[in-house]
Amino acid sequence: MEFNLLQYEVASRVATVTLNRPDKRNALNGQLVAELRQAFARAAAADDVKVIVLKGNGEAFCAGADLEYLQQLQQNTYDENLTDSRELMQLFREIYQLDKVVIAQVEGHAVAGGCGLVTVCDLSYAVPEAMMGYTEVKIGFIPALVAVFLVRKIGEGRARELLLTGRLVTAEKAARDGLITAVVPAGEMKEYVAKVAASLCNDASGNSLKVTKKLIGTVLDLPIQDGLEHAAELNAATRGHEDCKRGIAAFLHKEKLVW
Template identity: 35%
Template sequence: MTSSVALTCRGAVAEIRLARPGVHNAFDEQLIAELSDVLAQVEADAAVRAVVLTGEGASFSAGADLNWMRSMAKASEADNNADSLKLAALMRRLNYLSKPTVARVNGAAYGGGVGLVACCDIAIGVDGAKFSLSEVKLGLVPAVISPYVIAAIGARQARRLFITGEVFDAAEACRIGLLHETVAPAELDAAVERSLHWLGKGGPLAQAEAKRLALAMAGMSEAGQQIIDVDNAALIARLRVSPEGQHGLAAFLDKKAPDWARQG
């Protein structure tokens, strides 16, 4: 089985690369499990001072894999709930990782890919990247990633983007707070290195506590998040098996517009 995630350590920096470029680094059960395991590995490695998360190929992450979505569309509500809890655990692990994290956003990020960006402490993207929280187009909602996206861009922006599912560019992502910086593709690595330079100057314990402090002052804790995740996983599971969710998923997989989509 080909690995969906690649880990490379150079000095005190661990680079985690989503390694499914043929499907734009889309999520499936294997990628979720492998990324969770790699994050646990770098968390436990005292030699790792910072983590860079990026994608192979043209995209950062396109969100859910089509085959995975097809299988979930046929699954029971209980199975969908269990599946959603795994994704929730992945996002929670990344968000509360004690090591500083940098999202190297090399291309498009959709759905869960936006969630990964929002869970990182620093997010730097190429100026041609596109973003979307497109779940409503399928009759679904971005339930599992919602706490992290709202923490990044605020409730006001989230309300707009959650209900429109519109595509927005890197400049807009930077303006609303999803990205901290946008650069030309040729400058992406240099920009990431600048952040790593500054991260290397901080005490590792102090950085872990500073991250925990910032989250706590924003009302976020890992224990509290786990409780929220249970409700959000149940919500997405319920919507996936609902008539609207089933129709939206089927229409998307068949490359058709759902009945509710207005033409114009």
């Protein structure tokens, strides 16, 4: 599997997916969305991958939809646009529901669909200079797909502010609102994200990360009693997993366990 618009590499159980259209500010088009889906599918299936880092080459993380791509969409029929929209929908859903932790390393502006990519990642770190937001309403479009995830992530009130105004916000505000995990100075970003990824790889059970991510993604859809019952069932099932047995044994014997 070859990629033309992104780079894919694996080292120390971390797969790094890098958007590689710097001359287009890593803007999304049909081909890039398809390649992203392929890259995440490869990482999901790889036994030597535990964590995935998503980043971009050049000055921008991702500037949203490519201009030529937007022009083409205007010529599409409703059915063609629905099919195209579902491709991006699938990408967002696959990242959100992936069994492995996905980290966004945001070293430039993340706008519209680019900010959507940040939204569906599990953890996200941005440089202070990065501006983020969903500008769709300013061009007569709507931030439809990302709204489903953003409301879950930061709540209705903050989501309304970002989605209805269409304005870009600083990384500091994005962190305060819960859109991103933290702001990290540009000179420290590479090392910082590498340390987070290494900690996830070495200090946490892969099964525990998978089940916890799944629980977080489903519990809001359930009434509280159903959510608690689902959590109790997952709790019981996890206790019988080999990872839990190893982890408890190491804890009781005061042994350092490297996952």
